[in-house]
Amino acid sequence: YLDHTGSTLYAKSQIDAYTADLQSHLYGNPHSGNPSSEHMADIVRGTVLNHFNVTNDQYDCVFTSGATGALRVLAENFEWTKGKSKFVYLEDNHTSVVGIREPVETQNSKSPFHLQNYDAVKVKEQKLNSTENLSQKDKRVGNIFAYPAQSNFSGTKYPLFWISEVKKGEAFNLSKLIKLCPGNPNSCNWYVLLDAAAYVSCSKLDLTEHPADFVCISFYKMFGFPTGLGCLLVRKSAAEMLTNKRYFGGGSPAGYLANCDFFKPRTVLHSRLEDGTISFLDIMALKHGFNFLNQVDKSMVRIQDHTFSLAQRLYRAMNMLKHHNGAEVVKIYSHTDYTDSQTQGAIITFNVNRADGSCIGFNHVLQLAASKNIHLRSGCFCNVGACVSMLNLTPENMKTIFQSGHSCGDHIDIVDGKPVGAIRASLGYMSSTRDVDSLVQFIKESFLQNNSLVHWVQEMFFTHENNLSAEVNDEVYYDARSSVSDSSKALTLEKIFLYPVKSCRAIEVSFRFWTLCETGLTHDRMWMIVNDYGVCLTQKRENLLALIQPSIDLEAGTLTLESESCGSVEVPLNADDRIDGSVDINVCESKVCGDRVSGYDCGEKVSKWLSEFLGYKCYLIRKNNETRFAKKRKEIENCSNQTLALTNGAQYLMLTSSSVKFLQEKINSQLSEDGSKLGFDEIVDRFRCNFLVSGCKAFEEESWSKIFIRNQANVVKFMCSGLSNRCSMICVDKTGQKGLEPLRTL
Numbered sequence: 183y184l185d186h187t188g189s190t191l192y193a194k195s196q197i198d199a200y201t202a203d204l205q206s207h208l209y210g211n212p213h214s215g216n217p218s219s220e221h222m223a224d225i226v227r228g229t230v231l232n233h234f235n236v237t238n239d240q241y242d243c244v245f246t247s248g249a250t251g252a253l254r255v256l257a258e259n260f261e262w263t264k265g266k267s268k269f270v271y272l273e274d275n276h277t278s279v280v281g282i283r284e285p286v287e288t289q290n291s292k293s294p295f296h297l298q299n300y301d302a303v304k305v306k307e308q309k310l311n312s313t314e315n316l317s318q319k320d321k322r323v324g325n326i327f328a329y330p331a332q333s334n335f336s337g338t339k340y341p342l343f344w345i346s347e348v349k350k351g352e353a354f355n356l357s358k359l360i361k362l363c364p365g366n367p368n369s370c371n372w373y374v375l376l377d378a379a380a381y382v383s384c385s386k387l388d389l390t391e392h393p394a395d396f397v398c399i400s401f402y403k404m405f406g407f408p409t410g411l412g413c414l415l416v417r418k419s420a421a422e423m424l425t426n427k428r429y430f431g432g433g434s435p436a437g438y439l440a441n442c443d444f445f446k447p448r449t450v451l452h453s454r455l456e457d458g459t460i461s462f463l464d465i466m467a468l469k470h471g472f473n474f475l476n477q478v479d480k481s482m483v484r485i486q487d488h489t490f491s492l493a494q495r496l497y498r499a500m501n502m503l504k505h506h507n508g509a510e511v512v513k514i515y516s517h518t519d520y521t522d523s524q525t526q527g528a529i530i531t532f533n534v535n536r537a538d539g540s541c542i543g544f545n546h547v548l549q550l551a552a553s554k555n556i557h558l559r560s561g562c563f564c565n566v567g568a569c570v571s572m573l574n575l576t577p578e579n580m581k582t583i584f585q586s587g588h589s590c591g592d593h594i595d596i597v598d599g600k601p602v603g604a605i606r607a608s609l610g611y612m613s614s615t616r617d618v619d620s621l622v623q624f625i626k627e628s629f630l631q632n633n634s635l636v637h638w639v640q641e642m643f644f645t646h647e648n649n650l651s652a653e654v655n656d657e658v659y660y661d662a663r664s665s666v667s668d669s670s671k672a673l674t675l676e677k678i679f680l681y682p683v684k685s686c687r688a689i690e691v692s693f694r695f696w697t698l699c700e701t702g703l704t705h706d707r708m709w710m711i712v713n714d715y716g717v718c719l720t721q722k723r724e725n726l727l728a729l730i731q732p733s734i735d736l737e738a739g740t741l742t743l744e745s746e747s748c749g750s751v752e753v754p755l756n757a758d759d760r761i762d763g764s765v766d767i768n769v770c771e772s773k774v775c776g777d778r779v780s781g782y783d784c785g786e787k788v789s790k791w792l793s794e795f796l797g798y799k800c801y802l803i804r805k806n807n808e809t810r811f812a813k814k815r816k817e818i819e820n821c822s823n824q825t826l827a828l829t830n831g832a833q834y835l836m837l838t839s840s841s842v843k844f845l846q847e848k849i850n851s852q853l854s855e856d857g858s859k860l861g862f863d864e865i866v867d868r869f870r871c872n873f874l875v876s877g878c879k880a881f882e883e884e885s886w887s888k889i890f891i892r893n894q895a896n897v898v899k900f901m902c903s904g905l906s907n908r909c910s911m912i913c914v915d916k917t918g919q920k921g922l923e924p925l926r927t928l
């Protein structure tokens with residue numbers, strides 16, 4: 183598990199202690215003022231402050247939904263002075279910090295400053311001039327300087343002494359900025375916002391030594407549980423700036439009237455800012471999180487040393503990986519060379535390169551890693567500023583990508599041959615050398631090109647970008663097996679497959695034709711298996727689905743599921759024949775609930791069969807017949823009304839036998855003598871196409887824009903909506919085993 187900056191892991195003893203606590207105590211709503219819970223939240227506030235070496239005389243702890251929630255509370259409650267307040271932030275900040283500029287902008291109608299990088303912090307002069315001569319009455323103009331204690335992109339630790347320097351008006355790099363507070367440092371109204379979300383999981387933060395005015399934290403990054411809870415730590419002397427409260431709710435007003443515009447906020451800061459009932463049972467869980475952390479290392483020094491030494495080990499091992507021609511396999515993005523735990527945290531961010539220096543898309547690396555059960559994070563990690571500067575991208579590059587409808591970390595990973603994101607490995611206090619070595623071994627096995635791979639035909643590699651810019655090319659005709667009318671572009675439709683149940687085995691159409699309907703091949707991807715939580719199962723998570731063989735009997739109107747261990751079970755094929763009393767249901771097809779699918783439960787008999795086969799409760803859901811509009815495909819011209827079955831991308835998926843043969847040769851040529859070769863049919867099976875087409879060159883299909891399937895009676899026209907995203911499911915074989923191929927070779 184190498185995604186501790188995403189979320190670290192919780193300990194069993196911590197959860198045991200928490201559940202024992204809940205079972206032996208009664209905790210009621212703190213607002214009710216019952217003795218059982220009235221003071222508990224405040225005791226936990228004290229524990230939080232104590233961890234950061236301050237008391238409630240110095241700081242207040244405002245509970246929020248997380249670090250982002252804390253930043254939002256700050257942005258919305260800070261007393262920005264129209265046209266005068268400044269918000270200055272390092273580019274290497276999380277989105278949640280950068281987002282503060284929006285309320286500032288709307289209130290000030292001025293664009294905020296952003297500082298470009300670590301060594302050369304520059305502030306635009308002309309902007310400074312406009313506010314240099316602050317008059318006495320402007321003294322209370324509040325400004326915020328925001329930076330992360332540790333970058334969540336590269337792990338760079340920014341100096342904590344910046345806090346006092348900014349406040350004293352003496353920061354070396356920031357001196358021009360501080361001129362905004364003229365003369366006497368006491369009149370300085372610069373407040374420092376320290377984003378400590380990534381830093382505090384493995385490092386000590388002493389707020390007495392480094393008294394930042396505002397600090398945001400998410401607790402799951404410190405000890406894994408609970409999620410959805412964080413805090414804004416506010417220095418008492420800065421609390422006077424949080425007076426801009428607009429919305430009130432729950433216990434936050436001291437008084438208000440419903441029939442006239444009267445509202446008086448509470449005076450205690452956390453009571454004023456915490457709208458509604460705080461998440462008091464989760465707050466109880468914090469107690470056990472901090473207890474556990476204290477047992478591991480109260481000082482955090484050993485945790486810092488341990489995680490840093492693992493990061494060093496990973497850094498060195500990755501740097502040593504070289505292709506046969508000496509080219510580096512891993513490109514690491516960092517400001518430091520991992521020699522000092524004061525300037526570098528336990529994060530390694532990298533991309534993987536081929537021997538010719540070209541970059542392998544991070545999605546591909548991530549999927550392959552996932553198939554080996556290695557947890558990493560890829561994309562920009564919600565830190566576009568660091569991503570753009572570390573990867574030498576231009577803001578224009580990124581703008582174009584975003585404007586074309588794509589978002590951070592989606593399937594676009596290479597543009598103009600350059601990566602637009604990276605892969606992050608991050609360590610936590612429970613990480614071990616084994617975690618680190620597994621990643622290095624995986625990279626070696628999967629990407630290191632030795633001499634036998636020199637013959638790779640590099641130009642055959644394609645990127646998603648070609649897909650985006652695909653031009654209208656030939657119209658391609660083919661017919662089902664026999665007669666082909668346009669011989670110059672003659673292709674043959676070799677096989678038709680359908681996959682009635684998402685992620686289960688294919689059915690090969692055994693006679694000449696199969697009916698097409700609005701959502702694709704009739705009965706294709708109309709069923710899915712969901713677990714008790716209503717989550718659709720796929721082979722990515724549940725390899726055993728690869729062992730379920732569906733079959734269709736059109737005359738009898740049945741779908742049969744069969745497995746070696748559990749025999750078979752039948753359900754009606756058509757929605758009109760659904761079992762009486764079966765329940766309508768709305769489920770998410772994908773883990774990101776972009777498209778909700780309305781369907782119905784196919785009944786207890788098949789649910790029992792599936793539950794027995796998989797070993798836990800699950801259900802078969804059939805999609806209703808009414809159409810579903812795909813949100814995902816809006817970007818595709820003329821396809822905004824596309825209707826889908828339970829596919830992820832398009833109604834039909836096509837594969838060419840020449841591309842499969844090419845891939846098969848590559849895979850098998852790299853095998854050792856005793857390695858078992860992958861057969862052609864097996865590869866076809868892994869890609870789960872609907873149409874297998876032959877008669878063209880390998881990868882020629884990438885440039886097709888339209889296809890016509892023509893027989894004597896009619897012609898069906900298809901538009902090519904794009905290339906399928908790579909999916910790690912192609913690594914699962916018919917027996918449900920996960921391997922590295924064919925993803926590794928791709």
Ligand SMILES: Cc1ncc(COP(=O)(O)O)c(C=O)c1O
Nearest residue numbers: 248249250276278334379380400
């Ligand atoms: C540095 C940093 N700041 C802020 C956040 C936002 O935290 P959350 O998503 O828990 O609100 C993160 C999350 O990864 C982070 O790494």
